[in-house]
Amino acid sequence: MPSYPPSLASSPSRHLSQYSTSSSTLVGGTANPTSTSMSTGASTTTTATLRYPSTRKTIYDRNLNRSRNAELSRASFAYLFMEMVSYAHRRVQGIQDFEKRLNEQGYPLGLKMLDLILYRSSPAGSSSSTSSTSSSGGAAGSNRPLRLLPLLTLLTTKLYPLLFSRPADSLEQSTTNPGEYMIIDNTPLTNQYISVPKEMSQLSVAAYIAGIIEGVCDGAGFECKASAHNTATDVWPNRTVFLIKFEDHVLEREKELERQGVK
Amino acid sequence: MSYYFVIISPADTPLFELTFGTSKAGGDGVPRFRNGETARYMNQFIVHAALDVVEEVQWLSPNMWLKVIDNYAPTNSHISCFLTGTNVRFMLLHQPSAITTASAGSRSSTISSTSIPQNPTSPQTEEAIRQFMNEVFELWVKTLMNPFYTIGKPIKSPVFRQRVVGAGRKWL
Amino acid sequence: MASGQKAARVGEEVWKTRVEKVNAELVTLTYGTIVAQLCTDYDYDYAQVNQQLDKMGYNIGMRLIEDFLAKSNIGRCGNFRDTAEMISKVGFKIFLNVTPTVTNWTADNKQFSLLFDENPLADFVELPDDGRAQDELWFSNILCGVLRGALEMVQMSIEARFVSDVLRGNDVTEMRVTLLRYIEDEMPPDDD
Numbered sequence: 001m002p003s004y005p006p007s008l009a010s011s012p013s014r015h016l017s018q019y020s021t022s023s024s025t026l027v028g029g030t031a032n033p034t035s036t037s038m039s040t041g042a043s044t045t046t047t048a049t050l051r052y053p054s055t056r057k058t059i060y061d062r063n064l065n066r067s068r069n070a071e072l073s074r075a076s077f078a079y080l081f082m083e084m085v086s087y088a089h090r091r092v093q094g095i096q097d098f099e100k101r102l103n104e105q106g107y108p109l110g111l112k113m114l115d116l117i118l119y120r121s122s123p124a125g126s127s128s129s130t131s132s133t134s135s136s137g138g139a140a141g142s143n144r145p146l147r148l149l150p151l152l153t154l155l156t157t158k159l160y161p162l163l164f165s166r167p168a169d170s171l172e173q174s175t176t177n178p179g180e181y182m183i184i185d186n187t188p189l190t191n192q193y194i195s196v197p198k199e200m201s202q203l204s205v206a207a208y209i210a211g212i213i214e215g216v217c218d219g220a221g222f223e224c225k226a227s228a229h230n231t232a233t234d235v236w237p238n239r240t241v242f243l244i245k246f247e248d249h250v251l252e253r254e255k256e257l258e259r260q261g262v263k
Numbered sequence: 264m265s266y267y268f269v270i271i272s273p274a275d276t277p278l279f280e281l282t283f284g285t286s287k288a289g290g291d292g293v294p295r296f297r298n299g300e301t302a303r304y305m306n307q308f309i310v311h312a313a314l315d316v317v318e319e320v321q322w323l324s325p326n327m328w329l330k331v332i333d334n335y336a337p338t339n340s341h342i343s344c345f346l347t348g349t350n351v352r353f354m355l356l357h358q359p360s361a362i363t364t365a366s367a368g369s370r371s372s373t374i375s376s377t378s379i380p381q382n383p384t385s386p387q388t389e390e391a392i393r394q395f396m397n398e399v400f401e402l403w404v405k406t407l408m409n410p411f412y413t414i415g416k417p418i419k420s421p422v423f424r425q426r427v428v429g430a431g432r433k434w435l
Numbered sequence: 436m437a438s439g440q441k442a443a444r445v446g447e448e449v450w451k452t453r454v455e456k457v458n459a460e461l462v463t464l465t466y467g468t469i470v471a472q473l474c475t476d477y478d479y480d481y482a483q484v485n486q487q488l489d490k491m492g493y494n495i496g497m498r499l500i501e502d503f504l505a506k507s508n509i510g511r512c513g514n515f516r517d518t519a520e521m522i523s524k525v526g527f528k529i530f531l532n533v534t535p536t537v538t539n540w541t542a543d544n545k546q547f548s549l550l551f552d553e554n555p556l557a558d559f560v561e562l563p564d565d566g567r568a569q570d571e572l573w574f575s576n577i578l579c580g581v582l583r584g585a586l587e588m589v590q591m592s593i594e595a596r597f598v599s600d601v602l603r604g605n606d607v608t609e610m611r612v613t614l615l616r617y618i619e620d621e622m623p624p625d626d627d
Contacts (some may be wrong), residue, residue, distance in 0.1 A: 028606050050421060050564050051604025058422045059561050067558055070459035074532045075502055077457045080577075083491040087469070090299075091476070105468050111414050112407040112464075114348040118327065119404045143325035144348050165458050189457065193286050219349035221273075221322075253322065262323060408559035410467025411474075411568075419564050 037118045064119060068176055076186055078193035085194060085205050095203045099227070101213035109157075110215020117158045117216075118142040145220055148246070148254055159216055163209075164189055183213065183242040188228075191238040204228040206240045213242055223247040264383065265294035266435060267306040267356040268427070271314065271351065271404070271416050279418045279427070282306075286432040288381075295360055297338050302305065309335045310354045313342040317352055328393055328399070333382060341383040345396035348401040349414075353396055357383050357435075391434045439537075442520040446528035447506055451505050454529050463558045470574060478524070479563075481571035488573070492580020499530070500585040511589070515614050518591065519547050522612075531555055535610070548598075551608040562602050570602060573597045582612060587605065590618040 052058055088101045101252035145151035148182040156168040188206045196203050204210075204226035214226035224246045231241045264289075270279040275368055282293040282303075292356055296302030313333035320329060329344040338358060345353040382388055406412050418424075470488065477483040483529045509526050512518040527549075528534050535549035556575050562568040573579075579595040586593050592615040599605035 014414055016302055049566050051569055052422075053601045053604060053606045055606070057601070060402060060420075060426050060560070062405070062424050064404055067459050067463065067555070070532075070555070071456040072462045072555060074457040074468060075499070075532045076456040076464045077465065079495040079499060080462065080469065082467050084465065084472075086494075087472075087487075087491070091481055105472060109464055111470060112538055115400075115404050115407055118348040119401065142327055144321075144327060144346065144350075146322055146325050149442040163458060163461050165456075174598070189461075193403060221350055225275065237404075255324060261324070262326075386566040388499070405559070408464075408560050410464070410559070411561065411563045420561055423562070 023168075064116070068091060068120070075193075076187070077189065081190060081205075081208070082194060084208070095200055098200075098203055099207040100209035102205060103214065103227075106208040106211025106213075107215040107218075110217075111219040112210040112215075113159060113212065114216045114219045117154065118144065121192050132202065143206060145222075147257055148181075148222070148250075150182075150263075151217065151220055151222055152244075154220075155213060155216060156183060159213070163212070177245075179246045179248070181246075182245045183208075183244070184231075184237040184239070185242070186239050188238055188240045191240065202230070204240060206242070209240075210242050213244065217244065217246075222250050224250065264290075264360060264435065265296045265358045266431065267294070267302075267358075268399075269307070269310055269354050269430070270355060270418070271296070271310075271352045271398075273351060274415060275311070275314065276417075277307075278351070278416070279423070279425055281424070281429065281431070283431045283435075286434055287370075287435065292432060296358060299435040305338065306340070306356050306366070309330065309333075309340055310356050311342070311357055312341060313354065314352060317344050317346065321350065328390060328396060330393075334391065339383070343389075343392050345400065351403075353399055355392060355395070355402075357388070357392070359383050359435070395430050398434070399427055400428060402426050402430070438517045439520045439524065442517075443528075445509065445546035446525040447532065449506050449525065449529050450532065459532070459555055460558075463555055466556045466577070474563075474572075479565070479567070481568060482593070485503060485571075485573050485576045488576040489580035489583070492577035492582075493584035494580075495577070496581040496586070497588055499581065500588040503529070503585065504589075515544055515591075516547075518586070518625020519549075519612070523549060528583070545614040549610045550611065551610070554601075554608055557600075557602055557608075560602055567603070573600060574602050575577055575600070575608070579610065582610075587618070592616050592618050 018262045026233060084105065085102070087104070091196040092098045092101050117141070138199060143150075145154055152171055156171050160166065160168045169186045170184045172182045172184065174182065185206070188209060190206045190208055192202070194205050196205070210226040217224045217226065224244050226242055226244045229241045229243060231239050233239050266280045266281075266283050268279075268283075270276050272278055282294045283298075284292050285291055294302075298305050307394045312335075316333045317329065320332065323339070327348075328348050329346060329367075331341050332344045333342040334340060335342075340358045341355050343357065344356045345355075348428040402423055406410065406418055406420065407414075409420075412418070456579055468584075469491075470484070473484045474481070478489070483554050502549050503526060509521065509525070510627060512521055531554075533551065533553050533555065535551045537547055537548060538550040540546065554575055556578070559576060562572060562574065562610065573596075576597065577613050582595040594613045594615055596611055597609065598611050599607055599609045601608050
């Protein structure tokens with residue numbers, strides 16, 4: 001890549017002021033070579049107050065793939081999700097508010113899962129090695145989605161299996177609106193155990209999944225709104241369409257990248 | 264070599280900062296930036312300027328590992344970048360130490376060694392930085408999975424810091 | 436112990452053949468989301484969060500017991516020791532795929548501990564470094580409510596609480612379960 005020294009004369013447009021200016025941060029942020037045992041870790045920071053078991057097992061010692069293929073009871077998910085929904089219900093007014101709340105619960109999960117997906121898509125991350133640092137692998141081998149199709153494929157073939165151990169049932173583009181895509185799930189897990197009262201028949205608790213989808217897209221830089229819609233059929237009473245509406249600037253960039261031949 | 268590592272959110276908020284020196288070839292892990300007292304602010308400035316370069320290339324290459332994307336000649340600083348799926352930037356500024364025999368103020372660019380502590384652009388150095396970034400990315404994902412880590416907020420876990428320090432010592 | 440072995444066999448059998456499965460991480464992440472949301476909603480008043488989690492668990496327990504009895508096809512337990520084995524080797528096995536160790540019985544056989552080697556609910560969790568969470572929050576407190584709710588439906592009034600947690604820096608995660616009394620059939624269940 002061509003690089004050039006930034007001119008000091010040009011004022012920085014970014015917010016350097018966000019950096020802490022306290023000297024304690026600087027001390028904490030500097031590897032302290034005088035410490036005799038760096039592996040104890042606590043010596044490298046002035047703010048450590050967390051306690052750990054004597055086995056020193058922390059989340060950072062746990063292999064990221066350890067629970068990758070682990071299973072739990074579907075009923076356990078259903079019970080927890082039902083509590084999430086009824087808790088949300090007590091704190092909202094109206095269906096729109098309700099769905100917004102469920103969407104907001106899923107959204108941060110989407111942001112978090114995107115990097116987990118990329119980690120696991122990499123040669124090292126997909127193995128069971130304890131570290132991603134084999135010489136040829138590492139997440140450096142994974143690709144970030146740049147275009148809509150790779151992103152949508154990631155949703156149906158990577159995100160869906162991560163969550164539900166199967167791909168989504170189908171992916172469609174709106175015929176009337178080019179910025180709208182639909183992911184179809186005939187049997188969304190969220191809807192299987194929840195019977196919605198009649199006065200709320202429009203409510204889709206799959207808004208939780210829509211939030212996760214929206215989080216993945218936003219995180220990847222494809223800003224959008226994702227919503228869940230009941231589209232029951234005789235065969236699939238819980239059939240749900242996740243409607244993803246991308247923002248205009250995402251579609252403009254898509255056209256530009258297409259012109260430049262970026263895949 | 265002296266290093267300044269910073270994780271920067273898509274909203275340009277620094278989430279984690281660390282300065283360290285090389286531990287290779289008998290290095291003591293202490294950073295010795297050329298610009299002394301002002302190094303901290305200078306490094307932040309240089310890295311932030313490099314974010315513009317990241318923005319230029321991030322939609323052209325799907326790679327997460329973008330290698331050296333910028334440099335700043337006055338302090339002989341090189342900036343490598345690793346981009347996560349959520350467009351969080353891992354920025355590493357690496358600056359070779361001034362040659363000890365050179366008098367203060369003189370900038371020597373005649374470093375012949377290809378070793379990691381000496382040469383900021385050799386293939387060995389690039390590979391070492393890539394390994395470092397990979398290891399930090401794994402730590403990053405572990406941080407994300409914690410339900411109490413809020414996206415866009417500084418990483419406060421002391422264990423995370425300890426492990427990044429360890430990755431620096433191991434690879435750089 | 437014979438009842439322990441039998442319970443283990445039943446638990447394995449049910450888990451393998453009669454439990455519909457789901458990706459464990461979906462459960463873990465969903466639970467983490469619930470706890471984090473409660474912490475936000477209750478402004479990090481961890482005592483309140485513990486209480487809410489216990490309440491949620493109680494609701495779950497009351498529904499879950501039916502599913503448990505139907506799947507495991509077991510009759511009424513003869514004594515509280517048998518109940519403990521069933522909780523660990525059948526209940527926890529089929530709902531969380533773990534079998535906490537039953538131990539530390541009191542002489543009157545009314546109190547025991549469950550020691551958790553593994554706890555899928557807490558798999559990715561590091562508590563907030565705010566100087567309070569490790570002293571005040573019981574991250575997995577929902578499990579206490581589940582036990583309380585489930586056992587109440589089978590005429591046992593119990594108290595369950597965590598006394599240590601690896602998330603707090605303890606070496607074990609331990610839940611203490613106390614039998615308060617057997618509920619007479621004619622009495623309505625406690626309204627919480």
